[in-house]
Amino acid sequence: MQDLKLLANDKRGKTELGSRRDLVGWHEVTQGSILPSFDGDAIGIALKKAEERVYSNFNSYTATVASWRVQKPVFNIDVCIDCQNCWVWCPDSSILSRDKQMMGIDYDHCKGCQVCSEVCPTNPKSLLMFNEYVQLEDALASWPEKKKKEK
């Protein structure tokens, strides 16, 4: 399994929302102000993967919403068929897919909505929800068996 750290940009999820006190307040922002999403040129950004981009500190990619989560999805690569259902329907851009393969979850941006687990078609599911404090190894060790079809 590819190291998930390689898929993350250094800047990912470093800042809590609402924690930046170093900036001017709302009232001082003048009409027509621009917040750049990237440092430097953004041309061709669609062709760059997250780990290749130079995000600015204004990009919400550099922020985290991990504290919203009560339950987290855990990914079991042994069952996954790379259908990419989870990728297309995740509302928080938190499914890390590369070269047609599902690699894992971006826990800085995942809010634990459980949509990915619901749309996962495998038996047993390749994505299941666990309490936030459960260790990934323990979650994987407790994975359910294949369910028999009900007649």
Added chain:
Amino acid sequence: MATTSIKNLKEFSTTNDRFEGAHTLCPGCAHSMIVRELMNCTDDNLVIGSNTGCLEVSTAVYPFTSWDTSWIHIGFENAASAISGAEAMHKARKKKGTLKDNDASVKFVAFGGDGSTFDIGFQWLSGAIERGHDFTYICLDNENYANTGGQRSSATPIGSTTSTAQAGTHSYGKKEKKKDIVAIMAAHGAPYVAQLAPNKWKAMAKGFQKALETEGPCFINTVSPCCTEWRFDPKDTIGITDLATDSLMFPVYEIIDGHELNILYRPKTVIKVEEYMGAQGRYKHLFKPEYRHIIDKVQKDIDEQWDYLQRREEARI
């Protein structure tokens, strides 16, 4: 035009997201599923404008932006005006050759909620379409003013409870029918008009690509289930959308040049609308005997509309 392959989900998934996480939309919100799909179906440069509403306020939480494209933060009624202005300026500068990259392909897109599209920004949208700017307007139709606490809009269906049309002992919720925005937009003569749904991802991606490729003003209404105001569990967003398209409460279809109508999804088994309604808290009261007739009325309207759409498709008029 640089389109991404949408042949199957595997190929589609090789696109690099341009809509970033750590926005503050509710967990399970369909708005972001729809926005991600629009941005993922093209590699072109995008200029996007958003009307005030859940999407806009949640993706621009100062000092952050969730948009990896040019994005204009604008008032409740103004997305169509802002995007027309940007498009007109781009065209003029292209003609003069004063753009940084004169050959780059740029697409103009506006997102509005149903409140801003069906009601408050309606006049400005109508004007922008009549003027014929080259842009795609996408309505995120969650059938209420979600961002301000779930007031009724002219997109709210009859019988739904909202904070300004509440169900109770003397009321079954909203009394009026939903406005038929797709027909209204098609009547403007827009070259491409459609109603799409995120559960049918391929039809949606195809429709988005068609709209982006088509020159002139295109309009797409997308069903965007809102777990908070429709009152269902966030994990069920796609399941609820399935019920919406399979009950034909939200038929998936397109209208080209104001007349050629194509149905893009035909459910194998059409389900009854009460199955769709029963899955959401906003319709709970309709299952009381005294309000049951409203469900029957909605079912009758759906059957009639489906019949009409099929006839129009066949007649090619």
